Amino acid sequence: ALGGLWFWLYTADIQVMTFSPIIVLLTAIHFHYSAFFIPLFYGFLGRQRTKETALYKAAGWVILLSPVMIAVGISFSRLFDTFSVILYVMTLYIYGILCMKTRFRSTLAKGLVVFSSLVLMGTIVLSLLYSAGMLMRVTYISMDQMIWFHGSINAFLVILPGLIGWLIEGPKDQLKQKNFPISKVYGRFQLISFQEESVHNHEKLGLVDSLDELNGTTFSADRVSPVIRRFYEDPMAFTLKAAVNFHWWVRPFVFLLQPLFKKIGQLYLGLSRHPYEMQGRLTRFQHPKEERENVRAWIRQNVKGEQVFFALYALHYDAAAGYMNIALPLPYSQLTAILKPFNEKEDFLLKSACPKGSTGDEGLYLHTPFITMKLPMEESFHMKPETDQSLTAVHQMKLFGIPFLTIHYHIDSESHHVSQ
Structure with missing residues (x-):
């Protein structure tokens, strides 16, 4: 929803605070990747693992919260932005390492997922360099380079192989299904009552x-x-x-x-x-x-x-x-x-x-x-x-x-x- 909102703001050419249009577009991309696909991939990893450890849970919370933390940092505090990105980098490295250590039924699926996570480890470090450069007013990564890897490389070398890999593996959910009797009697938009015998x-x-x-x-x-x-x-x-x-x-x-x-x-x-x-x-x-x-x-x-x-x-x-x-x-x-x-x-x-x-x-x-x-x-x-x-x-x-x-x-x- 947030990614869609920012993309609409970009296409409608609506000014958001002091952001340039390209920053608005990058924010839309950021939310589609970090707040949508990456949590899905991390959830699939959790289904695949036999045990849910404290490390997995903690990293999961960071993955869920980081997109908003980074967006707040970009808007109000470069220091908070850099801190949020560092935290995010650490959790994505945990994701990559866990992908390598987790058993898969399909060798092809594991290869695609691990390749995706390795490329992600690289692109997220580039994001960290860009964020650190903005904080210290030094250009480590230019805006054009940021657009290239944050857009094309993440789309075709991170999300696409990861999506194909997880679809091939198809990890099953581990939710215990409840099996108790449940009434199928519904009401209408009128007085709900019954006929007494x-x-x-x-x-x-x-x-x-x-x-x-x-x-x-x-x-x-x-x-x-x-x-x-x-x-x-x-x-x-x-x-x-x-x-x-x-x-x-x-x-x-x-x-x-x-x-x-x-x-x-x-x-x-x-x-x-x-x-x-x-x-x-x-x-x-x-x-x-x-x-x-x-x-x-x-x-x-x-x-x-x-x-x-x-x-x-x-x-x-x-x-x-x-x-x-x-x-x-x-x-x-x-x-x-x-x-x-x-x-x-x-x-x-x-x-x-x-x-x-x-x-x-x-x-x-x-x-x-x-x-x-x-x-x-x-x-x-x-x-x-x-x-x-x-x-x-x-x-x-x-x-x-x-x-x-x-x-x-x-x-x-x-x-x-x-x-x-």
Whole structure:
């Protein structure tokens, strides 16, 4: 994207600060090579290697950050530019050495990749000489020479053979594929709801048939407070009061999206932080595109009778744990939360992010007809008993580790009344 922007600035003949047109063009080339092809090559090398070492990781971060560091140096500080180029040279030499030491299935592929890395070792040193010359106001490499090797030589002797070599080798990704059931029920740009079957209207129904179904290596239902167990096995016997708090940095976006949330009847939680009662209905759910078993739909409304939340609850298991598998239909997609249970004294915890090294299914996933991707988001529920008839719960969501939504629930069975 940055390379395309700078190339557009060059072709449109737009003045950028005090840069000459040729510097703008060289910057476009710089971003296409250093910020696009080289990270791809380095990622292919990582797939090819049997072990990911600390040296490989550290050099990878430098390769990712150096293009921006060099661009900042060119714009504002020649000294910082030279420092960034020196750091970049070191990491590209690490790349070349690792290419030589790594095993390839194809001798031709390895030859092309190693040849590409060797030429790169040479051209990057010339770039260092140019940068050092600019710092000390001495011409080691002229602009014409810079254009020649930074353009033609890198294109035909670095990128082209490297690309052909990696395409021949075709290193496979080492990502562990998740294989858990996922709902295929999507919403539309209209109220997301369902048709209730009268036969189930008065059936006692829980989010789970029994909390024991979640037992595993990290969780035992016997340790959980009885009131929490009763809530999960019969939530309609309780009233919920929710105090919703969208954090300050996300409130403008939520404000703009409120009309959409209201229209689809999903995540329409409101911006007021005052507690309000959430009424609801829970029913069994069947749909031709619902591949999970024993699914329950929980629809919640605010005091005005407006639908605020619609979720499809199910369970799934692996060898070590049972998981809450919760789907939230969205327009032409759905958000799936895979939550793993934990004990903390009598408390009950559900988390989408687990300790480092965990290989479970937990996480938040966006599913569309074309792709399922894990999101950089975390979700957690922490339920605490208050009395033998009531409990509290804290629901928190984070984006890139930064909290953006916290909901405090007060859940009570003593004052329960039948929702209309």
